[in-house]
Ligand SMILES: C[C@@]1(CC(=O)O)C2=NC(=C\c3[nH]c(c(CCC(=O)O)c3CC(=O)O)Cc3[nH]c(c(CC(=O)O)c3CCC(=O)O)/C=C3\N/C(=C\2)[C@@H](CCC(=O)O)[C@]3(C)CC(=O)O)/[C@H]1CCC(=O)O
């Protein structure tokens with residue numbers, strides 16, 4: 636399905652309330668479990684053994700743990716399937732069954748059996764940095780992720796939140812587009828980057844007044 640020169644298509648999945656199946660309960664599985672739970676998924680884990688963290692999550696009722704090896708039929712009813720076991724025979728079985736049912740599957744140890752791969756992810760507030768190397772160099776993805784995340788400063792996070800707030804409160808239109816673009820790329824962003832919050836606010840207030848005068852606000 637994939638080849639060494641194929642290019643992946645990145646997306647950000649909205650997993651809130653979605654059913655995710657995780658086959659395996661080791662170190663790799665744990666990382667995936669925490670990530671999908673953070674995204675609000677309903678997680679079921681099928682694995683004879685699990686890490687202490689996964690065990691605790693199961694005891695707390697945050698994860699449903701089926702304490703047994705993977706069995707045919709397990710993937711049914713799920714929106715997404717992640718396989719991460721130490722048994723090389725399991726991944727292919729999980730992938731085959733998932734694909735037969737049209738369910739997207741990631742097989743941690745077999746890149747050719749991944750309908751999607753997992754990028755290296757870093758997060759600050761609503762900003763997500765995700766690096767993929769199309770499966771070529773996961774360690775490089777991790778290195779670059781760290782470097783890029785370090786460049787996301789507090790004022791970026793703050794501006795992203797402010798932009799989100801304004802998007803919810805101002806009607807869509809050309810003027811709002813101009814304001815939000817200017818907020819990030821223009822003077823206001825530059826003032827905030829320099830820590831000049833007060834001047835940034837004054838400028839924003841003036842911009843909002845202009846917007847109001849243009850008649851696009853309600
Ligand atoms: C990004 C990250 C996300 C995550 O896992 O959540 C991730 N791998 C991470 C780390 C990492 N993985 C490995 C090493 C050791 C160095 C090395 O071997 O290179 C390190 C580095 C380390 O641990 O420091 C080993 C490894 N990985 C894969 C195989 C199988 C194979 O290639 O055959 C093997 C050999 C296993 C073995 O030999 O037993 C396969 C995949 N790993 C992917 C993702 C997908 C492609 C991502 C991309 O496009 O770059 C893909 C294709 C499938 C998938 O899993 O989706 C996570 C960063 C965590 C972070 O950010 O901190």
Ligand SMILES: NC(=O)c1ccc[n+]([C@@H]2O[C@H](COP(=O)([O-])OP(=O)(O)OC[C@H]3O[C@@H](n4cnc5c(N)ncnc54)[C@H](O)[C@@H]3O)[C@@H](O)[C@H]2O)c1
Nearest residue numbers: 659660661662663682683684704705719720721722743744
């Ligand atoms: N994609 C990546 O980033 C990456 C990185 C390192 C390793 N790997 C690969 O991921 C796999 C898992 O690694 P790990 O360190 O989490 O292993 P691990 O040994 O910590 O855990 C393996 C888990 O699989 C479970 N398991 C075994 N047979 C099973 C079955 N039939 N059904 C369900 N669960 C079963 C075990 O109970 C255990 O919980 C390995 O194949 C490894 O090569 C992938």
